[in-house]
Amino acid sequence: MHFGGIYEDETVGKIYDRRLMGRFVGYVAPYRRLIVVALLLLPFIAASKLAQPWILKMAIDSHITKGVMAGLPSLATGFLGIILAESLFSFAEVYLLQYVGQKVMYDIRVQLFSHLQRLSARFFDQTPVGSLVSRLTSDIEVVGEMFAAGIVTVVGDVLVLAGIVGIMLWMNVRLSLVTFSVLPLLIWVAFTFRNWMRVAFRQVRSRQANLSAFLAESIGGMAVVQLFNRERDEAREFRRLNSSYMEANLPVITWDAALYAVVESLSSIAVALIIWYGGGEIVKGNLSFGALVAFIQYIEKFFSPIRDMSAKYSVMQGAMASLERIFGLLDKEGKEPESKPQPPGPSAPAPKQGLQQICFKDIWFAYSDEDYVLKGFSLEMRRGEKVALVGETGGGKTTVTRLLSRLYEINRGSIAIDGVDIREMSLQSLRRRIGVVLQDPYLFSGTIEYNISLGDPEALQRVEQAAAMVGADRFIRELPKGYQEEVRERGVNFSAGERQLISFARAVAFDPEILVLDEATASVDTASERLIQQGLEGLMQGRTTLVVAHRLSTIRDADRIVVIHRGEKAEEGTHAELMSAKALYYRLYQLQFKD
Amino acid sequence: MLNCRGAYILGAVLLVGTNLCGLAIPWLMKLAIEGLQAPTSQGRFTPAQYGGMIAVAAVAQGVIRVFSRTTLLNAGRRIEFLLREDLYGKLLTLDRTYFSNWRTGDILSRLANDLTNVRMLLGFGVLSLLNTVVVYTAALFLLTRISPFLTICAIAPFPLMIYIVKRLSASMFRCSKRMQEALSRLTARVEENVSAASVVKAYCREEGEIETFRQACGGYLEASMGVARLRGWMLPVMASTGAFGTLIVLFIGGGQVIRGELTLGGFVAFNGYLAMLVWPTIMFGWILNLMQRGAASMTRLGEILHASAEVVEPDEPVDPGVIEGGIEYRNLTFSYGTAKMLRGINLKIRKGERIGIVGVVGSGKSTLVRLIPRLFPIADGTLFVDGIDLNRISLDKVRSAVGFVPQESFLFSRSIADNIGYGKPGATREEIERAARIAGLAGDIARFPQGFETLVGERGVTLSGGQKQRVAIARALIKEPSILILDDPLSAVDADTEEEILSALSGYYGERTVLIVSHRLSPLRGCDRIIVMEQGAIVEQGNHAELLELGGRYEAIHREEQLKAEIERL
Numbered sequence A: 001m002h003f004g005g006i007y008e009d010e011t012v013g014k015i016y017d018r019r020l021m022g023r024f025v026g027y028v029a030p031y032r033r034l035i036v037v038a039l040l041l042l043p044f045i046a047a048s049k050l051a052q053p054w055i056l057k058m059a060i061d062s063h064i065t066k067g068v069m070a071g072l073p074s075l076a077t078g079f080l081g082i083i084l085a086e087s088l089f090s091f092a093e094v095y096l097l098q099y100v101g102q103k104v105m106y107d108i109r110v111q112l113f114s115h116l117q118r119l120s121a122r123f124f125d126q127t128p129v130g131s132l133v134s135r136l137t138s139d140i141e142v143v144g145e146m147f148a149a150g151i152v153t154v155v156g157d158v159l160v161l162a163g164i165v166g167i168m169l170w171m172n173v174r175l176s177l178v179t180f181s182v183l184p185l186l187i188w189v190a191f192t193f194r195n196w197m198r199v200a201f202r203q204v205r206s207r208q209a210n211l212s213a214f215l216a217e218s219i220g221g222m223a224v225v226q227l228f229n230r231e232r233d234e235a236r237e238f239r240r241l242n243s244s245y246m247e248a249n250l251p252v253i254t255w256d257a258a259l260y261a262v263v264e265s266l267s268s269i270a271v272a273l274i275i276w277y278g279g280g281e282i283v284k285g286n287l288s289f290g291a292l293v294a295f296i297q298y299i300e301k302f303f304s305p306i307r308d309m310s311a312k313y314s315v316m317q318g319a320m321a322s323l324e325r326i327f328g329l330l331d332k333e334g335k336e337p338e339s340k341p342q343p344p345g346p347s348a349p350a351p352k353q354g355l356q357q358i359c360f361k362d363i364w365f366a367y368s369d370e371d372y373v374l375k376g377f378s379l380e381m382r383r384g385e386k387v388a389l390v391g392e393t394g395g396g397k398t399t400v401t402r403l404l405s406r407l408y409e410i411n412r413g414s415i416a417i418d419g420v421d422i423r424e425m426s427l428q429s430l431r432r433r434i435g436v437v438l439q440d441p442y443l444f445s446g447t448i449e450y451n452i453s454l455g456d457p458e459a460l461q462r463v464e465q466a467a468a469m470v471g472a473d474r475f476i477r478e479l480p481k482g483y484q485e486e487v488r489e490r491g492v493n494f495s496a497g498e499r500q501l502i503s504f505a506r507a508v509a510f511d512p513e514i515l516v517l518d519e520a521t522a523s524v525d526t527a528s529e530r531l532i533q534q535g536l537e538g539l540m541q542g543r544t545t546l547v548v549a550h551r552l553s554t555i556r557d558a559d560r561i562v563v564i565h566r567g568e569k570a571e572e573g574t575h576a577e578l579m580s581a582k583a584l585y586y587r588l589y590q591l592q593f594k595d
Numbered sequence B: 001m002l003n004c005r006g007a008y009i010l011g012a013v014l015l016v017g018t019n020l021c022g023l024a025i026p027w028l029m030k031l032a033i034e035g036l037q038a039p040t041s042q043g044r045f046t047p048a049q050y051g052g053m054i055a056v057a058a059v060a061q062g063v064i065r066v067f068s069r070t071t072l073l074n075a076g077r078r079i080e081f082l083l084r085e086d087l088y089g090k091l092l093t094l095d096r097t098y099f100s101n102w103r104t105g106d107i108l109s110r111l112a113n114d115l116t117n118v119r120m121l122l123g124f125g126v127l128s129l130l131n132t133v134v135v136y137t138a139a140l141f142l143l144t145r146i147s148p149f150l151t152i153c154a155i156a157p158f159p160l161m162i163y164i165v166k167r168l169s170a171s172m173f174r175c176s177k178r179m180q181e182a183l184s185r186l187t188a189r190v191e192e193n194v195s196a197a198s199v200v201k202a203y204c205r206e207e208g209e210i211e212t213f214r215q216a217c218g219g220y221l222e223a224s225m226g227v228a229r230l231r232g233w234m235l236p237v238m239a240s241t242g243a244f245g246t247l248i249v250l251f252i253g254g255g256q257v258i259r260g261e262l263t264l265g266g267f268v269a270f271n272g273y274l275a276m277l278v279w280p281t282i283m284f285g286w287i288l289n290l291m292q293r294g295a296a297s298m299t300r301l302g303e304i305l306h307a308s309a310e311v312v313e314p315d316e317p318v319d320p321g322v323i324e325g326g327i328e329y330r331n332l333t334f335s336y337g338t339a340k341m342l343r344g345i346n347l348k349i350r351k352g353e354r355i356g357i358v359g360v361v362g363s364g365k366s367t368l369v370r371l372i373p374r375l376f377p378i379a380d381g382t383l384f385v386d387g388i389d390l391n392r393i394s395l396d397k398v399r400s401a402v403g404f405v406p407q408e409s410f411l412f413s414r415s416i417a418d419n420i421g422y423g424k425p426g427a428t429r430e431e432i433e434r435a436a437r438i439a440g441l442a443g444d445i446a447r448f449p450q451g452f453e454t455l456v457g458e459r460g461v462t463l464s465g466g467q468k469q470r471v472a473i474a475r476a477l478i479k480e481p482s483i484l485i486l487d488d489p490l491s492a493v494d495a496d497t498e499e500e501i502l503s504a505l506s507g508y509y510g511e512r513t514v515l516i517v518s519h520r521l522s523p524l525r526g527c528d529r530i531i532v533m534e535q536g537a538i539v540e541q542g543n544h545a546e547l548l549e550l551g552g553r554y555e556a557i558h559r560e561e562q563l564k565a566e567i568e569r570l
């Protein structure tokens, strides 16, 4: 058994640093003031760093070698002051940059999340929850690490580096050139490693997503795993994913270690070169002794920002790999369709008047490719009508209700409300008119009240009324905290029927013009069902209702019954008409009430 | 974990090696400088030779460095791997009670983000700590060789630093924990939002969802800044401690050189070693930070690792041999929380008997049947299978004897064949097809372009309600259990398909004990006995005719269904 199938996250594509970075800078730009402040601090930090060996050199050259003690205390005081200043500046620096980093992460997160809200139902059908979770959490964390590692201070490192190079050149050009001779090797290494690192990091990120997807699913299905004694198999599968994640990390560690070692060794080799070369110069009398010592100190200083940068290098490559994934999701096609709102003219709908008519015209629809689920389905519903959809399971009833809410785009045909194509309405205004009881009720963690109102202020007013209408108030009132009773994730602390009633109450509380009941009472007992029907009778007046039901007793009073068979409308008419036609409906009916 | 200890020891040895090379370099420098200062005297090597030696040491240092780092960091990864495995292994043993108290997103966050913190501590943290310790000891050793007095002066500021850092650490732990909790909440928000995409869309809740997400992000931002503040303080404390040392040395050591108590070369080397300490000292602050974060995260992981399942394997399992399927509830009382859900259930089901269960919403039907595969804990001596207390039979045995179709079908995002085959490891295609046929799925599957290989999406989202339900039935049937439990198995299926399934099932039942929960009476046709539940108690039982005669609740349900049928016939 192989987890995930087509869902397995794959890593593809070339490396586009410039574009990625450019785009990322766009997120940082709003905080440029803070960054500028942080950058302004850098010269001070750099200067205080640079001044320290300089003071040492002065101390050695003009005091210690000469045996002059006077003036040393003031040098020491200066040294102390510089250190204190450096500390304060670094604190401000770290804090500011962390703040910017957190803000940027916040912005990216909220943007990504908002984007997710606009993606189509089809996208959610195909994307595992866990992998989206991993993008919104760990991937963004990795980007944040870039700030924690102080990516912005690279500017500072470069500055320090430039300063040191300047001083070194000023002190002694030839010694400097000898020192710099090791750099080409370093640059070559950095560039060679870049691609390898990135490829490795991409693999790390996508395998982490797989792990997270597996885990999320597995937690949801733990009861099934346990019921079927499949713990060992799941553990094996988990181990496979876990170890492939670990293995993806190993090359990253190797490249990183190699880069670190190269930088470290090169700094010592530079010292060796200087001793070899500078030693000769001293012997020849071309170089002062203090200058050589100070120069060696500067080599240390010269390599310290390089070492810093190389440490950030791999963090940055990791962040780039995560940015690719984040931007990849942001660029994801398959957004929900934008509406083409009609110009406010004579043809604009007049919502005040209320809904008059819904018209499905020759709908062709396939979830994928050419595999049509609905084939030329047509249906007309008028104001106040109750239309029932019945038929074989998998026939396409739920699909019809989804198309009405425009969760999916139809391939051919049209759905119009009062003569206006739903593609010309905004999704918001369309969906606000429809109250759906989904076939699989979903409850959020929160309170019962929240689950009925979903935080909508208007619906909040009608919570109790709605619950009473669907007969949910009976069990809610018996709960210790009533409507404030806690609902756990997915409503696990309620029975299936109770969940369904709450979800039914939700649809009613939103007071929609069109009520869509997709098997809304499938998990409810017959007596409660009758109570619901009585409760709803008043509500359905003046509203258009589309009922999907297998239990034919629920639809006895429908104005019209439509039988869907394999995506096509097989029969349509009132109960009496269909009974006398003695076809599909008649057969279903006979089966259900045969004794 | 043992081979990890080996890796740590090897890594530590390599680290000592690389640091020895590293320390040799300033030592060689010292010799070289002393040689240059007095070119004529006992200088044994030329500057070029010194340079060569330094270069050799540098290359050696680099090579060993690669090995030490990879050894240690890989060990960190390895432990992360093992820890994650343990965590998942633990999750597999936990029961429903546990999972209903935890949010999925929280668990996900712990297994990703908290584990990362722990790994950072065990990989990078340990590496840096070892490095720091090695560098410190070596440098201190060399420093005392040059001048014990100056050494004491140089490390004089350290106790103060340790004191400050200790103060900061405790708050670091608290702040880190708060930050991880905030991240958990954020993760849970995402998880829930994505899972509920269809509801969010249907009710246009996008704006509201974004708003609550924004709040979760804001909470996280705030918590993170708390940590950043502390981190910010750590850095200057560390940096200035090192620098104070240098300052003292400069002041006192300089005097010593002037007075001729110390050679200049010695002084330069001393400063060199001291400079080597600056970086590790700063690192040390960072390690402390990592340690606190790691510790905070580890406590959070500990909450999973030390969670105890309430449904546990018996201490001394009784081997029932083959479970035949006799079930007895003996004065069973059960509660999910404090309120009693099932009270005083007495029910004896003979092997091979078929029991129907009806009752209003929330009357405890699902609860009653869930207890048989021990999804929830029960008291000893209340539930017996084949006359043996259920709590004394190993979970494995019980569960392999029970075929369970939950009221809500959960499918895995695998193919239909894999989902059906889930009930029986290594099931052949024939067996899968047979189970699918009994469950009335054959027609649907034949219509799918990819047939049995069709992928069903997470939780089976790309199937219709009835298809999902039937896959779940097939999954239980393929197991060939001696006890078959069907919790409202045909609620999403039309009358035609229902008829088809029921007649196929009646051939399948054979000697099996069967419990069917249903709201409609049609699936209960052919049951030997029907049980009516109300408020967690059995209020009526008997066969169809007896119950009708009794004229109680069952009769009312029956009348209701018939009444509707009559009205229609008119």
Ligand SMILES: Nc1ncnc2c1ncn2[C@@H]1O[C@H](COP(=O)(O)OP(=O)(O)OP(=O)(O)O)[C@@H](O)[C@H]1O
Pocket: A125, A367, A368, A373, A392, A393, A394, A395, A396, A397, A398, A399, A400, A439, B461, B462, B463, B464, B465, B466, B467, B492, B493
């Ligand atoms: N999200 C989806 N992606 C791909 N295919 C789907 C999706 N949802 C449903 N289908 C397929 O479309 C067909 C019709 O499904 P639909 O849910 O509309 O049936 P239904 O009439 O509601 O059935 P039921 O009575 O079982 O709920 C089924 O064959 C199903 O497998």
Ligand SMILES: Nc1ncnc2c1ncn2[C@@H]1O[C@H](COP(=O)(O)OP(=O)(O)OP(=O)(O)O)[C@@H](O)[C@H]1O
Pocket: A492, A493, A494, A495, A496, A497, A498, A523, B100, B336, B337, B341, B359, B360, B361, B362, B363, B364, B365, B366, B367, B368, B407
């Ligand atoms: N995991 C749980 N934690 C706490 N309470 C629960 C839990 N599961 C169910 N309950 C409560 O126990 C009662 C009985 O639930 P149960 O699922 O057994 O009812 P049921 O008879 O199967 O109802 P339905 O017909 O709706 O399926 C309900 O009131 C429900 O709120």
Ligand SMILES: [Mg+2]
Pocket: A397, A398, A399, A439, A518, B464, B465, B466
């Ligand atoms: Mg459906």
Ligand SMILES: [Mg+2]
Pocket: A495, A496, A497, B365, B366, B367, B407, B487
């Ligand atoms: Mg139930």
